[in-house]
Amino acid sequence: MKKYLFFNDYSEGAHPDILKALERTNKTQEMGYGEDFYTIEAKKVIRKAINKDNADIHFVSGGTQTNLVVLESILRPYESVISATSGHINIHEAGAIEGVGHKINTVESNDGKLTVSLIKKIIEAHSDEHMVKPKVVFISQATELGTIYSKAELRDISEFCRKNNLYLYLDGARLGSALTSIQSDLTLEEVAKLVDVFYIGGTKNGALLGETIVILNKNLGQDFRYYLKRRGALLAKGRSISVQFLELFKNNLYFELARHANQMAERLTDGIKKLGYKFLTESPTNQIFPIFPNKVIKKLEELYGFYIWTKIDETNSAIRLVTSWATDEKAVDEFLNDLAKLK
């Protein structure tokens, strides 16, 4: 039995307020498939949070499902999506995007982020009908490596996309953590101005399950419910997701939970740095990647759950530690104490 699991940010169920909301709303009779009172309310609350009265909003059960339905709805069959090689759609979705017929054009990026110049490389290499036609730029905020786009970086990409008839899609599985990071200079409202579609992750930030798709570009989203239904993403009890987001966005709970996760990650980072260890990336979010000697890692594994991320050299590796809304200071401090003893 491990002392604590730092494997990921979905080890526990839901934040207690979410469960209470499900209970509180449980008995009313509602229409199915997202045409219920709570879904309508949750859409209003989120439209207000992003300050976009006309945003098209949908609630679904998970992130891979979101990515495949959104991209299928945007792309014509021969069009492709540009992603960093490390992008979630490229590595960790078992070929879901190719499964709906689309190529992912990848480009290497050390920190998991795309830049205008990386995107240009792909665009310039695709010139005629013997190749796919890149049409969507896929970015994650935060990235798979815990890094985040600054306002200037996101604006640059956004402008490039608009000038070049590309759509910009932002995967926000960990958007809460990104926006509440101490390094963040972006707000949710600004994100909604700069991208064409994005999603607000619930599963990794306190919901039992669920993600919120936000479609901002009026040329997109036509007949979106057909796309959802056809891929099995239109839940009969739509309320089961929307009630959760209503709770998360009614009183800022979404950001409080994310901020807590970040604070626990910072506390870990500070403690590990004090012990003299380095990191694979400078992550200001709830995933951190400290580098330890393999011997230390072996000992730590007896006490804690985490993934070994990558080999650094013969004797050292980077591990991934993920904190969440549910991580408490006690667990963090105990980890740091145990690490200190292994020094």
Place this chain on the structure above:
Amino acid sequence: MKKYLFFNDYSEGAHPDILKALERTNKTQEMGYGEDFYTIEAKKVIRKAINKDNADIHFVSGGTQTNLVVLESILRPYESVISATSGHINIHEAGAIEGVGHKINTVESNDGKLTVSLIKKIIEAHSDEHMVKPKVVFISQATELGTIYSKAELRDISEFCRKNNLYLYLDGARLGSALTSIQSDLTLEEVAKLVDVFYIGGTKNGALLGETIVILNKNLGQDFRYYLKRRGALLAKGRSISVQFLELFKNNLYFELARHANQMAERLTDGIKKLGYKFLTESPTNQIFPIFPNKVIKKLEELYGFYIWTKIDETNSAIRLVTSWATDEKAVDEFLNDLAKLK
């Protein structure tokens, strides 16, 4: 504001015991993607309920998702699935099965049920590589029309399939209602013996959301988790579904809820019959299809929610009334009283 909604069996949230189970298990840290303690336990409990130690079991979020992933995993690209024209996969899944590349071979059936002779018609019409190759027989228990297969009927189809190298897949969205129907001579264990794959519906029988896929044929199910992941059906918090099924199958709750729904439907049926009305089909489950004059329907619609199913003649239509675990006698009796007044 309507007095009661008979639209469907997923108007409310979850049975209170389900919510309590989610709360009770909420804080433990678990592995993601269905490798947690509760999922393992729920699999055991269901294997015991069907008396099949080796059944391959998976928990997913909804019925259309289940159907598309299961059929994709069974069929080679050019193979097809045989269904009654009224089958859910044929009409009400927005082309989800075609969306994963497969033709549905349909055959008309008045009561929504397939028979060996109907299946044979399809098989005999498909002879070479200019046509698809039928490989799976798709049936629902209960059907879209509320009817159920008897043990003899299911056995006949099962034997025919095994002799002819066809797989038999049973959609159990309303399996609880079918098995607890007063007309049923089948048990869950017997179903598991006669089919190759089936699913046990949770969404329509008291769960917040979720279905249980049960793969019995050892030739099927290889790498099934890849199929799930690729279609966005592998939930990060697998526990969120399995905890519910663990609760439903621990103490027979699943069958109690279904039996209650059936009893409410019978009460409705008896009352309506006493008032002299006829029915579209003789349904022994929780969906019933009484035929009323259009004038009566108009008045009823002011008080109750339900769907008009089909036009019978110029002045009469059949409506669909669906009861659930959450329907109480009071609502049923009130409906019957109001109907009596409209006579």
Place this chain on the structure above:
Amino acid sequence: MKKYLFFNDYSEGAHPDILKALERTNKTQEMGYGEDFYTIEAKKVIRKAINKDNADIHFVSGGTQTNLVVLESILRPYESVISATSGHINIHEAGAIEGVGHKINTVESNDGKLTVSLIKKIIEAHSDEHMVKPKVVFISQATELGTIYSKAELRDISEFCRKNNLYLYLDGARLGSALTSIQSDLTLEEVAKLVDVFYIGGTKNGALLGETIVILNKNLGQDFRYYLKRRGALLAKGRSISVQFLELFKNNLYFELARHANQMAERLTDGIKKLGYKFLTESPTNQIFPIFPNKVIKKLEELYGFYIWTKIDETNSAIRLVTSWATDEKAVDEFLNDLAKLK
């Protein structure tokens, strides 16, 4: 060794003039992928033949390929195509349309033809995102049963489609035979006015292989070469098809060949009628469906090649006889003589 094969209209190679054209043009160096001189010329010749200067024209290798690429290019993923149950795409393309993700909504038709009222039945049954969205009407001229649409019939369907935002796609695998039929009151130019997309069949009318896709609706056809390439339909030596159509349409050869095939079918029909036999359908094109006693069929099969189309009763069946540009009177007369002897 049979005396003659009436199996189909692609038993021989190509009309000799086609082979000569291939030889004549063989040595010039041309650009690949349909950007060569002959392809450009062939497009001009066909645009003139249909009197549409802006028609978008493409040459491909076969009919199933044509149907799948055209429909994929028109339909969004959740949209469907309406077809008679007997339609080639529904039965004889091994699920090619479902293979690119689309449902075929079928409706029974005795003569293989659709009508506005049959199309309406499908449209009216599809109302929301739980179902596919019918978007294309698929018809064949001639149909699988040898029948043809009159000008009035085609106009009715065309008007209905335009009023209802449906696209009309005409499969012209045997368009030559239809247009040169003695019963036809339609010209190629009129067809091009009434439909959104159609194809002119070459394989079944004297070409070695190949079909010409004609896209008339300016809203369709965008990036069509990408669709072709992605499905392997963009031939490196595009000239190999276009040279053939250039020859076929330069001097009316296309219609001469079709008319000959029809005349041979009429000669067969007249002779068979004189012998007192009936037909399954009244076909004015190059496929005819006489009904013979099974005993007669057995004897005929020793001498000639043809398919048995359908059982009529215990002792009689309909067979299919297909004539082509290559069928000569001698073969027809010999068949009639042999049939007379079997009387």
Place this chain on the structure above:
Amino acid sequence: MKKYLFFNDYSEGAHPDILKALERTNKTQEMGYGEDFYTIEAKKVIRKAINKDNADIHFVSGGTQTNLVVLESILRPYESVISATSGHINIHEAGAIEGVGHKINTVESNDGKLTVSLIKKIIEAHSDEHMVKPKVVFISQATELGTIYSKAELRDISEFCRKNNLYLYLDGARLGSALTSIQSDLTLEEVAKLVDVFYIGGTKNGALLGETIVILNKNLGQDFRYYLKRRGALLAKGRSISVQFLELFKNNLYFELARHANQMAERLTDGIKKLGYKFLTESPTNQIFPIFPNKVIKKLEELYGFYIWTKIDETNSAIRLVTSWATDEKAVDEFLNDLAKLK
């Protein structure tokens, strides 16, 4: 008007013997869809050429079509194919492989060839159902860069694949050129022993159009005609391709044509080297990649057709020159003379 086009090896029609064979066989009546006499004969001749009595052989119209049908028939939906980044399927097929649902796992390779160690890198990075499962290794002989695998190199890859349950698929669009290269130590028979499936390219070696698929692994190829039909690759007049391959393989014509193309490429290479120019790759086949100053290239483009392949530095680029069965010494010598004058 250019003096000569070195754009590719499909600028002309077919070798005259091919056209003669089409003419010679034109009039016989044959069964459709590859069940004709010539197809049966061509299969025999090819089985003899590869010394494999049981090889499963199919004739299709083009290379992209071949690749997508073969890979679709081998792979289960979540399985992927490993390719060099420069592979034809990865860049030049408009997403055809993703179009049938499969991810291509790419690895950089300077010379366009895969090695066991490159393949291992991909295999080792794919461990569970969150990722695709690599199952096929795709190689081209010759590669897109004109390079070829030696017997030892191909054997190494073959052995690795067999040990690791991977299938080896060889794209032989330019197999003739590879096997008749002065550097080749491989025979057609040896290729057939080492791979699971390959294809023999006709379009780029003298055929009007067409490729021959050869399936050697007995676990593959089941119901292959269904796969062909479903993707529109089963030609009605199957004879139109098989007659060509019968001619190509009856008298060694296939290898003679390829050897000629190679000799013209060598003559070009030798002449260019004598003038002091370097090459991007050391290609022993019919595609060569000389590096010229941009000024020289500009002048050459006025006289000859060819593609600029890649920028080398600010003032130099590599171009691609392709020779074929139809290239004559005169064109080569004229090019060299003109190049000499530009020195």
